[in-house]
Amino acid sequence: MAKVLVATEKPFAKEAVDGIRKIVEAAGFELALLEKYTSNDDFLKAVADVDGLIVRSDKVTREVVEAAKNLKVVVRAGAGYDNLDLAACTEKGIVAMNTPGQNSNAVAELAFGMMLYIARNSFQPGTGAELKGKKIGIHAYGNVGRCVATIAKGFGMEVYAFDPFVTAEAMAAEGVKVCSTVEELYATCNYVSLHIPANDKTKNSINFDLLSKMPKGGVLVNTARKEVIHEADMVKMMTERPDFKYVSDIEPAIAAELKEKFGNRVFFTPKKMGAETAEANVNAGLAAARQVVGLIKNGDKTFQVNK
Ligand code: 3PG
Structure with missing residues (x-):
């Protein structure tokens, strides 16, 4: 069974997480959550066995990519993907995506x-x-x-x-x-x-x-x-x-x-909060979940950013 991790140092609103869970589980996949983590080690451990990864501004570095042995797709739920090491993803054959327009x-x-x-x-x-x-x-x-x-x-x-x-x-x-x-x-x-x-x-x-x-x-x-x-x-x-x-x-x-x-x-603002609305969390989070499922099930690479 494919496993999808939502790793968000700055968590999504609950309704967004509930919606992501529905999409992931309806596809027959397992959902894992790593929220408000304070150490990169926790992130490295959590990605070890996942097939899909959803993040916000979380830094998906080369170290993270290398720790994620089964990873096929990472979706940045949001617009800017400067937090993803695209070269590392490409080298490992991992599809990287964003969710343009959603927030x-x-x-x-x-x-x-x-x-x-x-x-x-x-x-x-x-x-x-x-x-x-x-x-x-x-x-x-x-x-x-x-x-x-x-x-x-x-x-x-x-x-x-x-x-x-x-x-x-x-x-x-x-x-x-x-x-x-x-x-x-x-x-x-x-x-x-x-x-x-x-x-x-x-x-x-x-x-x-x-x-x-x-x-x-x-x-x-x-x-x-x-x-x-x-x-x-x-x-x-x-x-x-x-x-x-x-x-x-x-x-x-x-x-x-x-x-x-x-x-x-x-x-x-004390902490980056442009996309901190329930609506934006739901729009971007659910789009990310659909994109992860679409890639793993059907190879759909729409919104791939590391072509
Ligand atoms: C974006 O690029 O989509 C925004 O900067 C939102 O970032 P955030 O998900 O970390 O709030």
Whole structure:
């Protein structure tokens, strides 16, 4: 009997786990759970005999892949798969997948939660500003970027986007103003919302050159990955531009320094929580379970990311 492990340091909501169990057991497979684990050794032990693995941001390193002797498929229940060692998976013939789009709305809503918070003086007494009429720049128009565009239109914002992988026609067809360079996006928009993945090209790419193009009072909203920010440049930007603000779902390594130096011009969630809604957990978790079953039973490789 095939065995599927859900290994989540940050567990799914109970209803998502119940739904995953139903799908896995209906396929005639066994489900194992490793939640809130605090040691990598526990993860290594738990993967030893599994055929399928479902994770969130859990790091599936080469060591994990090598410990998982029977593993055929690993699904990252979510969008960003920078936590999977794809080369190691490929070498072992393991199919790696994500579940694109399943948690996008939750992430987009959090971006607006943080934007409102920073626009309204961190919910402290005093005069804030409205989002209506402001320009928002969507840096990468994927599933989350599109949700952000929809919500931004509801707020009465002017929506701009830059994405070299999406055609200008496709973006324009959705009522989005297209920037032909990333520099133009930053120079145009009061808010820039990041939706780029973390990879060799994007790591440290959000630097002083780019940020300093933002108009007075600019706000950077990061629900993507902390690795895409050039942290020394962020300190420089905050220092040289006292009008600039930074909100992020992912606490940077220099969070304490930024909070101490720049007070309420920065805001960080204590733990990554963009996808922390019951709806997103159910959508992504159940999709992951279906994909694991689909691969093991039928060899269905839809959403494979290590082609
Ligand atoms: C994603 O890439 O899907 C999000 O960053 C969500 O990550 P999480 O599952 O760790 O909350």
